[in-house]
Amino acid sequence: MLIPMIRFFRGSVCFQVRAGFPERLLNLCARGGVPVWNGRKTGNVYTACTTTKGARRLESLAQKAGVTVEILGSGGAPALLRSYRKRVGLLAGAVILLAALLFMGSFIWRIDIVGAEQVSETDIRNVLRDLGVRRGVLRDSIDAVDVARQMILRLPDLSWAAVNLRGSVATVEVKERVEPPVRVDDQVPHNVVAQKTGFITAMEVYEGQPTVKVGDSVAAGDILVSGIMEDKNGRSRTVHARARVVAQTRESLSLPIPYEQETLTYQGVQVRRYLNIFSLRIPLSLGGIPREPYKLESGTWDIPVVSAVAPITFTRENYILFTRESYTITEDEARLLAQLQLPQMEAAAFEGCRVLDRQLTGQALEDAFLLEGEYLVEGEIGEEREILMDNTPENS
Numbered sequence: 581m582l583i584p585m586i587r588f589f590r591g592s593v594c595f596q597v598r599a600g601f602p603e604r605l606l607n608l609c610a611r612g613g614v615p616v617w618n619g620r621k622t623g624n625v626y627t628a629c630t631t632t633k634g635a636r637r638l639e640s641l642a643q644k645a646g647v648t649v650e651i652l653g654s655g656g657a658p659a660l661l662r663s664y665r666k667r668v669g670l671l672a673g674a675v676i677l678l679a680a681l682l683f684m685g686s687f688i689w690r691i692d693i694v695g696a697e698q699v700s701e702t703d704i705r706n707v708l709r710d711l712g713v714r715r716g717v718l719r720d721s722i723d724a725v726d727v728a729r730q731m732i733l734r735l736p737d738l739s740w741a742a743v744n745l746r747g748s749v750a751t752v753e754v755k756e757r758v759e760p761p762v763r764v765d766d767q768v769p770h771n772v773v774a775q776k777t778g779f780i781t782a783m784e785v786y787e788g789q790p791t792v793k794v795g796d797s798v799a800a801g802d803i804l805v806s807g808i809m810e811d812k813n814g815r816s817r818t819v820h821a822r823a824r825v826v827a828q829t830r831e832s833l834s835l836p837i838p839y840e841q842e843t844l845t846y847q848g849v850q851v852r853r854y855l856n857i858f859s860l861r862i863p864l865s866l867g868g869i870p871r872e873p874y875k876l877e878s879g880t881w882d883i884p885v886v887s888a889v890a891p892i893t894f895t896r897e898n899y900i901l902f903t904r905e906s907y908t909i910t911e912d913e914a915r916l917l918a919q920l921q922l923p924q925m926e927a928a929a930f931e932g933c934r935v936l937d938r939q940l941t942g943q944a945l946e947d948a949f950l951l952e953g954e955y956l957v958e959g960e961i962g963e964e965r966e967i968l969m970d971n972t973p974e975n976s
Contacts, residue, residue: 591656593635600647602626689891769818769967772805778827788821825962837914844902854895914949933959
């Protein structure tokens with residue numbers, strides 16, 4: 581990549597050798613320090629390129645080699661400037677544009693946040709704005725080290741921050757603080773209470789006085805493990821009761837499937853392109869946003885070289901078009917559809933539990949098929965609730 585750029589700015593001249601032995605000319609060029617590249621021989625004709633300075637020596641070297649050299653043309657920056665030397669306005673405009681881009685490259689036009697997951701990017705950008713890091717500010721006016729230090733002080737959820745300034749882009753990297761596990765306050769008394777009505781199948785009491793045992797039936801709201809304990813002398817004390825209580829409970833689900841269904845059929849893709857300059861979006865495509873149902877996929881990219889010194893980017897939006905169609909299904913099709921959707925519904929409703937038994941019944945309604953299920957489920961039902969000390973010994 582570097583060598584072609586050097587050749588472009590130095591200029592190049594293409595030539596051809598039609599008679600004699602071009603190998604002699606190449607040997608003389610190598611000895612005389614004349615660079616030659618892109619050499620190609622087609623029949624009796626040899627073509628290649630050299631620099632503008634090397635082209636001046638080709639005639640004398642060709643005479644020594646006994647060949648005839650014909651200049652085909654020149655290219656690169658010098659030839660380009662010569663072709664526009666009479667177009668002063670165009671050349672001046674190019675110079676002014678280049679100067680404007682270099683000047684705008686001294687300002688920050690884009691701020692990227694990297695590493696923020698729990699902390700809101702909006703909060704980070706607000707703090708950066710207060711610290712002077714915003715679009716349009718002079719890059720040299722930003723003290724990156726001090727900004728990073730102030731960010732940690734103003735955002736307690738951050739453990740580390742760094743501000744990297746490159747061109748017109750400020751990249752803010754952050755690491756969020758990892759919170760230690762929540763400590764259980766043993767000084768606050770709690771009971772373990774049943775969340776559901778069920779039949780207890782397993783208990784593991786870690787702290788507190790159990791009030792039920794395996795095999796007992798309990799109702800929702802019953803105290804399973806009390807946070808008030810009595811010693812042998814009849815004196816009571818309060819603790820933070822903790823336990824794992826597993827019970828079998830009865831649950832029910834209902835899944836209706838309408839006979840009138842709707843489907844989306846893919847139709848094609850409509851593409852819209854924009855050139856973004858500051859906050860201005862210039863459309864590069866004809867037509868507006870489609871009226872048909874669509875799914876939007878969009879992306880914004882930097883323009884090589886230009887985006888590094890100016891707030892200019894390119895956006896492409898893909899509108900994936902669909903048509904909405906309605907159709908009617910039969911009772912048997914609705915029954916099958918309900919049976920296919922039921923496992924997903926059960927997984928969401930009984931997450932962390934084990935289904936011991938299920939009884940399914942189907943009912944054809946006027947406008948839908950209704951699939952109902954009765955379940956015997958085994959899972960944890962204990963919930964810790966604070967004991968509110970009042971005139972009564974406990975209030976759960």
